[in-house]
Amino acid sequence: MSRSVSRVSAPGRGADLVVVSVSAPAERAPAGRGPVVVVTANLHGDECTGTGAVLRLIPILEAQLLSGTVHLYPSLNPDGLERRVRRFPEDDQDLNRLFPGDPSGAPGERLAHAAWTDLTARRPDLVVDLHADAPGAVPYALLDRAVSLQGEARVRLEAEAARLAVATGLTVIREYPDDRYLRFRLDRSLSGAALNRLSVPTVTIEAGPRLVLDADAVDVTVRAVLGMLSAIGMLAAAPPPAVTPMPGGPWRRESGPRASAKGVLVPRVGPGVLLDKGAVVAEIRSLAGLLLQEVVAEAPGFVLAPAERAYVVAGVPICTWAMAEHP
Numbered sequence: 342m343s344r345s346v347s348r349v350s351a352p353g354r355g356a357d358l359v360v361v362s363v364s365a366p367a368e369r370a371p372a373g374r375g376p377v378v379v380v381t382a383n384l385h386g387d388e389c390t391g392t393g394a395v396l397r398l399i400p401i402l403e404a405q406l407l408s409g410t411v412h413l414y415p416s417l418n419p420d421g422l423e424r425r426v427r428r429f430p431e432d433d434q435d436l437n438r439l440f441p442g443d444p445s446g447a448p449g450e451r452l453a454h455a456a457w458t459d460l461t462a463r464r465p466d467l468v469v470d471l472h473a474d475a476p477g478a479v480p481y482a483l484l485d486r487a488v489s490l491q492g493e494a495r496v497r498l499e500a501e502a503a504r505l506a507v508a509t510g511l512t513v514i515r516e517y518p519d520d521r522y523l524r525f526r527l528d529r530s531l532s533g534a535a536l537n538r539l540s541v542p543t544v545t546i547e548a549g550p551r552l553v554l555d556a557d558a559v560d561v562t563v564r565a566v567l568g569m570l571s572a573i574g575m576l577a578a579a580p581p582p583a584v585t586p587m588p589g590g591p592w593r594r595e596s597g598p599r600a601s602a603k604g605v606l607v608p609r610v611g612p613g614v615l616l617d618k619g620a621v622v623a624e625i626r627s628l629a630g631l632l633l634q635e636v637v638a639e640a641p642g643f644v645l646a647p648a649e650r651a652y653v654v655a656g657v658p659i660c661t662w663a664m665a666e667h668p
């Protein structure tokens with residue numbers, strides 16, 4: 342049996358973290374350590390697609406892994422999973438802005454530190470973090486910015502992460518530009534911290550709605566992970582991707598156009614439809630049906646994920662947008 346299970350003690354009253362490690366058996370693996378990959382899921386407690394994907398990946402990897410080791414964390418926020426909330430319940434913090442954590446900080450910072458310490462001790466060559474976005478969203482592979490590196494080192498690391506993101510078969514989305522990346526503390530997300538502090542490629546996969554195990558989203562995520570493992574020689578072949586990536590790009594994440602009126606948000610165009618600047622994305626109507634605003638695209642691109650709301654007030658973005666990023 343090439344599977345082993347270990348636990349990470351959570352500080353305070355929290356549930357321990359489970360880690361399932363699958364290594365290629367000696368008869369399949371060539372000599373040497375082989376690549377080490379860490380796959381994390383459910384850092385946001387209401388985003389369980391990754392948990393379902395990890396449960397599916399374990400037997401597949403046991404049967405097929407050719408070299409190296411994959412360490413799978415089915416939930417980095419088991420208390421959030423149980424309570425169906427995004428944040429860490431004990432102190433209501435977003436764990437995905439706290440890495441590498443603080444052993445003497447608030448409960449969420451201590452949990453992030455415990456997870457980080459366990460993960461880094463495994464010396465990963467690749468970190469994959471699994472999330473969910475919104476119902477109907479385009480599934481995507483999200484790339485962090487290597488803001489702590491400069492020159493050739495940054496170019497090389499970002500290119501390797503991009504190569505692996507393409508191997509997911511999903512639409513590849515780059516994070517916000519550097520200034521907002523830092524302002525939103527995305528360098529302190531798990532994937533951002535791993536990219537910037539460990540200098541290893543990281544890819545975040547966003548698929549499916551929150552709160553439920555959506556079979557299609559789990560399948561998309563499983564195939565995306567297998568595609569990356571195949572690209573680094575840990576599997577002979579990966580199943581074909583479940584979806585087709587958006588043409589064009591490179592794409593980057595952008596805040597969607599904002600409501601300037603208060604009312605019912607009526608989408609006019611679904612996610613994944615290429616639009617020109619000025620195209621109508623949604624309408625805002627009063628409860629009596631009066632058209633209050635046509636919300637238009639501010640740049641060419643597409644709706645990546647709709648806002649999970651049917652009623653908006655002025656200033657609220659109506660979606661997450663994907664726009665072309667030009668060098």
Ligand SMILES: [Zn+2]
Pocket residue numbers: 385388472473
């Ligand atoms: Zn998330």
